[in-house]
Amino acid sequence: xxxxxxxxxxxxxxxxxxxxxxxxxxxxxAASAFKYxxxxxxxxxxxxxxxxxGLNFLLRQVFDEIHTFNLKDFYGTDNTQDLNTIIxxxxxxxxxxxxxxxxxxLINLSFSKSSSYLAGLIxxxxxxxxxxxxxxxxxxxxxxxxxxxxxxxxxxNNPFNLVDIFRKMMGTTQIPLIFGDENKPSKATKKIxxxxxxxxxxxxxxxxxxxxxxxxxxxxxxxxxxxIMGGPGDQDExxxxxxxxILGQFKNRLHFRVGTYTLEESFYHFSDADLFLGHDSMGGxxxxxxxxxxxxxxxxxxxxxxxxxxxxxxxxxxxxxxCYPCFPDEKCDLLPCHTNISYQAVVGxxxxxxxxxxxxxxxxxxxxxxxxxDSIHVYQSQIDPVNGLSLYDLTKNPMGINELFKNFxxxxxxxxxxxxxxxxxxxxxxxxxxxxxxxxxxxxxQLYELNNFGMKYSQYIMDETKAxxxxxxxxxxxxxxxxxxxxxxxxxxxxxxxxxxxxxFYFVAKANLKGNNIVELAExxxxxxxxxxxxxxxxxxxxxxxxxxxxxxxxxxxxxxxxVVDN
Amino acid sequence: MNDLATQVFVAxxxxxxxxxxxxxxxxDLEVLxxxxxLEEEV
Numbered sequence: 001x002x003x004x005x006x007x008x009x010x011x012x013x014x015x016x017x018x019x020x021x022x023x024x025x026x027x028x029x030a031a032s033a034f035k036y037x038x039x040x041x042x043x044x045x046x047x048x049x050x051x052x053x054g055l056n057f058l059l060r061q062v063f064d065e066i067h068t069f070n071l072k073d074f075y076g077t078d079n080t081q082d083l084n085t086i087i088x089x090x091x092x093x094x095x096x097x098x099x100x101x102x103x104x105x106l107i108n109l110s111f112s113k114s115s116s117y118l119a120g121l122i123x124x125x126x127x128x129x130x131x132x133x134x135x136x137x138x139x140x141x142x143x144x145x146x147x148x149x150x151x152x153x154x155x156x157n158n159p160f161n162l163v164d165i166f167r168k169m170m171g172t173t174q175i176p177l178i179f180g181d182e183n184k185p186s187k188a189t190k191k192i193x194x195x196x197x198x199x200x201x202x203x204x205x206x207x208x209x210x211x212x213x214x215x216x217x218x219x220x221x222x223x224x225x226x227x228i229m230g231g232p233g234d235q236d237e238x239x240x241x242x243x244x245x246i247l248g249q250f251k252n253r254l255h256f257r258v259g260t261y262t263l264e265e266s267f268y269h270f271s272d273a274d275l276f277l278g279h280d281s282m283g284g285x286x287x288x289x290x291x292x293x294x295x296x297x298x299x300x301x302x303x304x305x306x307x308x309x310x311x312x313x314x315x316x317x318x319x320x321x322x323c324y325p326c327f328p329d330e331k332c333d334l335l336p337c338h339t340n341i342s343y344q345a346v347v348g349x350x351x352x353x354x355x356x357x358x359x360x361x362x363x364x365x366x367x368x369x370x371x372x373x374d375s376i377h378v379y380q381s382q383i384d385p386v387n388g389l390s391l392y393d394l395t396k397n398p399m400g401i402n403e404l405f406k407n408f409x410x411x412x413x414x415x416x417x418x419x420x421x422x423x424x425x426x427x428x429x430x431x432x433x434x435x436x437x438x439x440x441x442x443x444x445x446q447l448y449e450l451n452n453f454g455m456k457y458s459q460y461i462m463d464e465t466k467a468x469x470x471x472x473x474x475x476x477x478x479x480x481x482x483x484x485x486x487x488x489x490x491x492x493x494x495x496x497x498x499x500x501x502x503x504x505f506y507f508v509a510k511a512n513l514k515g516n517n518i519v520e521l522a523e524x525x526x527x528x529x530x531x532x533x534x535x536x537x538x539x540x541x542x543x544x545x546x547x548x549x550x551x552x553x554x555x556x557x558x559x560x561x562x563x564v565v566d567n
Numbered sequence: 568m569n570d571l572a573t574q575v576f577v578a579x580x581x582x583x584x585x586x587x588x589x590x591x592x593x594x595d596l597e598v599l600x601x602x603x604x605l606e607e608e609v
Contacts, residue, residue: 071605081574083571086601087594090600112603113603113606114604117596117599118600121593121597135591136591136595136599
């Protein structure tokens with residue numbers, strides 16, 4: 001983690017991260033990789049004090065300057081309610097960030113409205129991420145930022161870990177560094193840290209289920225201690241857990257550190273741990289920085305591909321249920337995804353990891369019955385020095401169309417944006433999946449045709465503007481055609497929802513066309529339709545490749561409709 | 568003096584009157600930043 005700080009910085013990068021502690025830790029991991037590769041760049045962090053102050057001991061190792069604020073700061077010492085005074089205080093904060101810095105690159109790594117306005121307020125030569133321009137509208141110029149806006153913020157189809165997205169936005173090819181020793185000696189008594197809490201009810205199990213997990217772990221692994229960690233806000237639930245009757249016999253091996261440790265003490269508590277177990281929260285990221293293996297239980301809104309702790313051989317158990325993952329504003333009283341994961345599956349995986357043997361499909365099926373494995377994904381993280389973190393499902397349960405498209409998008413975006421080739425194992429396709437693919441093949445063919453029309457009408461506009469006497473009525477007519485193409489593409493998106501990330505990415509790109517006049521804009525429009533078509537072709541080839549490799553026969557009837565027939 | 572929420576609301580209404588193509592002042596952007604912070608804090 002100790003990134004080298006160079007005394008003579010040549011350029012200044014500033015990162016905005018206004019969201020929670022887990023996000024600040026993921027930002028830290030990406031920043032440590034950047035600083036290692038570019039030690040001469042001055043790195044500044046702008047964060048909310050409530051989410052970053054406790055991590056200063058780590059942040060100071062990577063960032064040259066840290067600027068923090070809380071909303072209350074802007075009210076001033078006299079707790080003013082006067083808008084003008086508050087605005088002056090915001091102005092003073094921005095001035096403080098920039099007074100000694102000419103920021104070359106400002107990157108907003110948080111996906112919130114407030115961060116986009118703050119990014120608009122801080123002067124910088126180049127701005128990336130969610131940024132507002134002087135009209136108050138989004139100005140999303142680079143491809144990774146367009147990707148974040150169109151895919152990460154729009155739905156669950158993002159195949160990349162947030163740490164990888166952050167470091168790719170920063171432009172580093174370095175993989176994040178770890179703090180501890182990856183090859184720690186094995187100990188007789190295993191130290192298991194559990195953080196059974198999370199920021200929302202949707203994302204965490206109840207105390208009863210955690211009691212079962214802890215009981216089974218302590219019972220089946222006699223040489224182990226369990227340490228429960230949490231913040232001051234988790235103390236009531238911790239008390240319920242502590243008074244659980246089934247855990248009474250293990251009091252000597254169960255240690256509660258809830259609300260009593262600072263973040264720094266919690267962090268160093270991981271240095272000799274053998275396993276971390278918890279929901280999506282900062283604990284998993286702390287474990288990853290120490291290279292401690294972890295099991296994350298992803299529930300509700302949590303997206304394993306984005307938030308799995310960044311490291312080799314971390315595990316993420318996620319429910320196999322259609323409504324998962326949901327959105328934060330979706331109401332759900334029954335929480336069906338919570339019952340998909342059984343304590344038997346969690347304990348079986350924990351035993352497998354602590355025994356120190358290879359964790360793979362075979363070992364998993366020996367430890368956990370297929371009854372418990374059928375309802376979950378057990379993702380294992382693998383880090384490739386070029387592409388970063390990928391997840392592989394060890395259960396080998398049949399892949400759904402959403403997961404298959406997530407794989408396609410991993411290949412597509414790595415190729416289009418990062419110019420990197422990703423090779424993924426060939427998926428096993430069943431008849432249902434093949435039928436979906438045939439339908440999407442048709443959708444992609446229509447998209448290709450629409451883009452061709454887009455290129456054609458952009459070309460017409462370019463030709464007309466270059467004529468000696470450009471005819472305005474014709475230019476208007478061609479512009480109307482481009483609008484119609486966009487409308488038809490939106491209809492296609494509704495019919496083929498898994499093409500939404502592809503379509504939205506180029507919609508965002510087209511909304512941010514480069515150019516100051518109609519000639520430049522028409523040229524940019526042509527280039528974007530051309531790039532859109534290339535991406536559509538790559539996607540079509542991926543779909544075709546899967547269809548070709550399958551054992552099923554595809555039959556075309558008289559109307560040209562393709563159907564899937566078993567071989 | 569009106570409470571802060573009312574002052575922010577009035578300032579936002581004034582910003583809405585500005586045409587979409589026209590540039591906002593720094594103060595307008597600061598009001599929008601404050602309003603979004605207050606909104607996220609709830």
